[in-house]
Amino acid sequence: MTSVEAPLRRGFLPRIPDRFAAFGAVLIVLVVLAAILAPWLAPYPVDQVKPLENLQPPSAAHWFGTDQVGRDVLTRVLYGGRTSLFIAVAVLAVSAGIGVTLGVVAGYAGGWIRDVIMRITDVFLAFPALLLSLALAVVLQPSVNTVILSIAVTWWPWYTRLAASVAASIATRSYVDAARCLGVPAPLIILRHVLPNSLTPVLVQLSLDAGGVILTSAALSYLGLGAQEPTAEWGLMVQQGQTLFTTNWWVVTFPGLAILVTAFAFNVLGEGLRNALDPRSGGARQESAKPTSAEAAATMNTRAVR
Numbered sequence: 001m002t003s004v005e006a007p008l009r010r011g012f013l014p015r016i017p018d019r020f021a022a023f024g025a026v027l028i029v030l031v032v033l034a035a036i037l038a039p040w041l042a043p044y045p046v047d048q049v050k051p052l053e054n055l056q057p058p059s060a061a062h063w064f065g066t067d068q069v070g071r072d073v074l075t076r077v078l079y080g081g082r083t084s085l086f087i088a089v090a091v092l093a094v095s096a097g098i099g100v101t102l103g104v105v106a107g108y109a110g111g112w113i114r115d116v117i118m119r120i121t122d123v124f125l126a127f128p129a130l131l132l133s134l135a136l137a138v139v140l141q142p143s144v145n146t147v148i149l150s151i152a153v154t155w156w157p158w159y160t161r162l163a164a165s166v167a168a169s170i171a172t173r174s175y176v177d178a179a180r181c182l183g184v185p186a187p188l189i190i191l192r193h194v195l196p197n198s199l200t201p202v203l204v205q206l207s208l209d210a211g212g213v214i215l216t217s218a219a220l221s222y223l224g225l226g227a228q229e230p231t232a233e234w235g236l237m238v239q240q241g242q243t244l245f246t247t248n249w250w251v252v253t254f255p256g257l258a259i260l261v262t263a264f265a266f267n268v269l270g271e272g273l274r275n276a277l278d279p280r281s282g283g284a285r286q287e288s289a290k291p292t293s294a295e296a297a298a299t300m301n302t303r304a305v306r
Contacts, residue, residue, distance in 0.1 A: 021272020027265035031258075035081035042075040047230050055248045065250035067241065073250060077258050079232035084262070087147055088213045092206050094152040099159025100195075100202055106160070107167025108186070108194050118164065121157040129154040133216060137225035144233075147217045147226040155209070162205055166198045200277050208270030211263035218259050234259045
């Protein structure tokens with residue numbers, strides 16, 4: 001059984017043995033549910049302004065306090081999760097869609113097609129991702145769509161390189177050669193054989209990149225290049241409350257903690273998925289280090305001869 005086919009035989013998403021990663025998965029589920037159910041969980045309307053109740057500390061009426069114009073911070077954190085998660089999903093969907101498509105085609109076709117695609121990819125990789133995102137965001141009008149576009153443009157080359165390397169390995173397998181000999185068209189071979197077997201490392205990379213996308217989008221909004229008022233977004237909330245940290249700490253602390261917890265959860269989940277799905281991970285190395293019964297018998301016989 002090949003290294004790529006083995007995870008698929010065990011199941012597309014095998015059980016994650018790492019309890020730390022399982023904890024991250026639970027946190028992600030809670031964050032996603034809180035974002036989806038924000039209209040029902042939020043104690044106040046998201047844009048309700050009460051100037052007479054501005055900068056109120058956490059209390060029974062406002063669990064996370066209020067901001068400069070009297071808006072409930074808990075409500076805006078819940079709705080901010082919807083914005084941040086939407087940006088992450090959109091960026092990863094666009095990046096993976098473009099990158100995996102180009103990578104699979106490059107890896108399977110090879111030759112000049114692979115060279116052209118990979119050279120274009122190298123051009124984008126030559127620029128630091130954050131700086132290129134900042135440059136694009138400065139040129140375009142600040143908005144959520146600008147954040148999605150500016151990050152996706154810098155993120156897809158990584159998926160292209162990853163998918164190309166995996167697809168190039170799969171293209172040399174015997175079952176792919178058999179499909180070619182039977183006259184199966186190349187697009188059908190890619191869809192049925194190459195693409196499905198290339199998705200496992202891509203899924204791992206998606207889980208690892210989700211936290212980075214959230215941090216990058218928060219950074220762009222913090223710099224005033226992303227979401228704008230009255231949109232609730234974690235990075236924008238941190239930017240608005242940064243000057244109040246020493247006097248009204250809750251305005252910046254709770255959205256900052258939301259960013260930290262969400263990015264942390266995606267990172268530990270991604271590490272767990274990589275350990276479970278990647279045969280080159282630590283767990284797989286430990287299993288491969290254990291001698292088989294035949295190897296053990298051979299070792300005992302060698303010792304007996306000596």
